[in-house]
Amino acid sequence: MSSFFSQPFAETLPWLDGTGPAADMVISTRGRLARNLSTYEFPHQASVSVRKTVSEELLKVLRSAPSLEPGWSMELASLAPGEQALLREKHLTGSKISATDDQRHLVVNSSASTTALLNGEDHLRLHVCQSGFQPQPVLSALTELEEELEGSLDFAFHDDFGYLTASPINAGTGLRLSVMVHLPGLVLGGEIDKILNALRQLRFGVRGLFGSGAAVRGAIFLISNLVTLGREESEIASDFEFHLGKVLLHERTARQQLFANDSLGLEDLAHRSLAVLQHARLMTTQEAADRLNHLRLGVGFGMVQGVNYAILNRAMVQYQSAHLEAEAGCTLSTAEKTEARANLLRGIFSRF
Numbered sequence: 001m002s003s004f005f006s007q008p009f010a011e012t013l014p015w016l017d018g019t020g021p022a023a024d025m026v027i028s029t030r031g032r033l034a035r036n037l038s039t040y041e042f043p044h045q046a047s048v049s050v051r052k053t054v055s056e057e058l059l060k061v062l063r064s065a066p067s068l069e070p071g072w073s074m075e076l077a078s079l080a081p082g083e084q085a086l087l088r089e090k091h092l093t094g095s096k097i098s099a100t101d102d103q104r105h106l107v108v109n110s111s112a113s114t115t116a117l118l119n120g121e122d123h124l125r126l127h128v129c130q131s132g133f134q135p136q137p138v139l140s141a142l143t144e145l146e147e148e149l150e151g152s153l154d155f156a157f158h159d160d161f162g163y164l165t166a167s168p169i170n171a172g173t174g175l176r177l178s179v180m181v182h183l184p185g186l187v188l189g190g191e192i193d194k195i196l197n198a199l200r201q202l203r204f205g206v207r208g209l210f211g212s213g214a215a216v217r218g219a220i221f222l223i224s225n226l227v228t229l230g231r232e233e234s235e236i237a238s239d240f241e242f243h244l245g246k247v248l249l250h251e252r253t254a255r256q257q258l259f260a261n262d263s264l265g266l267e268d269l270a271h272r273s274l275a276v277l278q279h280a281r282l283m284t285t286q287e288a289a290d291r292l293n294h295l296r297l298g299v300g301f302g303m304v305q306g307v308n309y310a311i312l313n314r315a316m317v318q319y320q321s322a323h324l325e326a327e328a329g330c331t332l333s334t335a336e337k338t339e340a341r342a343n344l345l346r347g348i349f350s351r352f
Contacts, residue, residue, distance in 0.1 A: 004072045004108070005086060005326070013090060013129075014113045016317065018309025020132015024300045025248050027180040027220070027313055028129055030091075031138040033146060034165045034174035036123040038156040042166040043119045051103035051119050058118050061152045062107050067145040068116060071109040077101045085322035091129070091180075091209075093117065114145060121166050122174075124153075133248065135177050139237045142175075162229065172229030177240045180209070181247070184219040184297045185254030195250055196221075202243055203227045218289030218296075218316075223247070259301060270298020274307070277349040283342035288319045291345075306352040315348050 015028035040046060040054050062068055076084060076097040087093040092115055093106060105118040117125040128141040156164040162172040170176070186192040196206050203226045208216040225240050258266060273294040276287075283291075296312050298304045317323065324340045325332050332340060 004074060005083060013317070014111050015129040015131045016310065016313035017131050018311075018313055020130060020134055022133040022248055023131060023309055025182055025251055026133040027182065027309075027316075028131055029134045029138050030127060030129045030178045030180070031135070031142045032174075032176040032178075033126045033142050034122045034124075034163070034170045034176075035126070035146075035153075036156045036164060036166070038154045040123065043121065043123060044166060048102060054123050055103045055105050055118050058116075058124055058153070059105060059107070061149055062116050062118075065145065065148040067114050067141070067148055068107055068109045071107060073105055073107045075102070076104045076106055082322055082325055086326060089317060089320040089322050094120075114141065122170070133179065133241075133244070135179075135237045135241045135244075138177065139175070139233060143233070169226065170228055173231065173233050173236060175228055175233050175236050176224055177237060178222055178224035179244055180220060180222055181244075181251075182218075182220050182293070182296060183247075183251050184293055185251045185258055187219045188258055189254040191250070191254055195247060199223060199243070199247070204243065217286060218293035220289075220293070220316075255297070255300065263301075266301060267298065267303045269294045270301075270303050273298070274304060274349060274352065277345045278352070280342045280346065282338045283319075283345060284338055285319070285321075285341070288341055288345060289316075292316060304352070307349070311348065315345060318348075319344055 015030075020026070020029075036042060037054060037057070040050055043051060043054075046054070059073060063073065076087075076093065079087075079097075084093070084097050087106065088096070090112070092108065092112065097104060101119075103119050107116040107118070109115070113129055115127045117127070126142060126145055128138050128145070130138055130141070158164055163174045165171050165174055183192060183195075186195055199206055205222075205224045205226050207222050209220060209222060223244065225236055228236070231239075273291040277291050277295065292312055292315060295304065295307065296309070299307050299309065299312065319341045321332075321337055324337055324344065327344070328336075328340060
């Protein structure tokens with residue numbers, strides 16, 4: 001297994017540390033810039049030799065960018081399936097990589113807070129992720145990284161349309177902001193559909209943790225802007241901060257109402273979930289998400305002592321299939337995963 005996966009941050013990614021503004025609701029804020037080199041076809045149209053030339057040109061520049069060093073670079077198609085799955089579960093890459101996706105590279109800085117994906121949908125996608133609700137700092141970090149590259153790279157740009165991308169939906173700024181947000185108050189209060197429908201009308205995307213069509217588990221949602229054309233980056237970030245700030249206000253109000261109506265019931269729910277996590281011998285992915293959801297809500301109300309958001313966030317990553325198999329050192333059946341998941345969570349929470 002690549003040395004990248006043995007680094008200390010492998011289980012303590014910086015965006016999981018449970019700090020930052022509104023960390024009781026927002027696990028992380030992520031920003032992405034999509035860029036393409038002006039002299040080459042988009043990756044899906046380019047030949048293998050062109051993609052190789054693009055990756056070589058980009059890697060040469062990226063390796064000297066201060067925001068990305070010291071760090072690692074890896075060709076994704078050359079990784080073992082388990083390694084590829086670990087990257088997806090850590091939200092460092094998106095869709096599955098096939099053997100034909102050669103010359104697709106991932107560059108990661110030393111803390112894994114900043115990454116660059118080469119030859120995916122676009123020639124280059126820059127990502128920054130921070131804990132808590134931080135759209136403006138994330139945009140600032142992305143802008144700084146882009147400025148480090150612009151002197152050495154000629155990005156495809158049109159005076160009327162802005163930065164050109166493989167998909168028209170990303171043209172313009174190429175900026176996508178997203179939050180991983182925990183909304184149990186709105187879910188338990190029966191208000192979540194109304195809030196999500198309002199967001200969709202405002203041109204925000206809402207999905208589960210692993211992309212379009214993914215199941216929403218544990219009341220955790222990924223919410224992102226969809227409009228990138230005809231607006232400045234700062235305007236997109238301000239709009240994102242305003243509308244998501246209103247969602248967070250609704251969530252906090254919903255939590256207060258739940259507490260006022262049945263504080264003992266919420267406390268019981270949190271402690272029952274903690275007890276199950278401490279003692280269960282079998283645990284499905286769905287149940288793990290549900291138990292962590294209820295425990296996280298209890299932690300937010302100060303009902304559970306000792307457990308913090310960093311512990312909950314890391315557990316959310318570690319109980320996934322690829323992480324369980326990496327820990328076991330072998331492929332696990334579904335039944336074996338339910339046992340391994342329970343063992344993992346019992347080890348994490350038994351001391352509380």
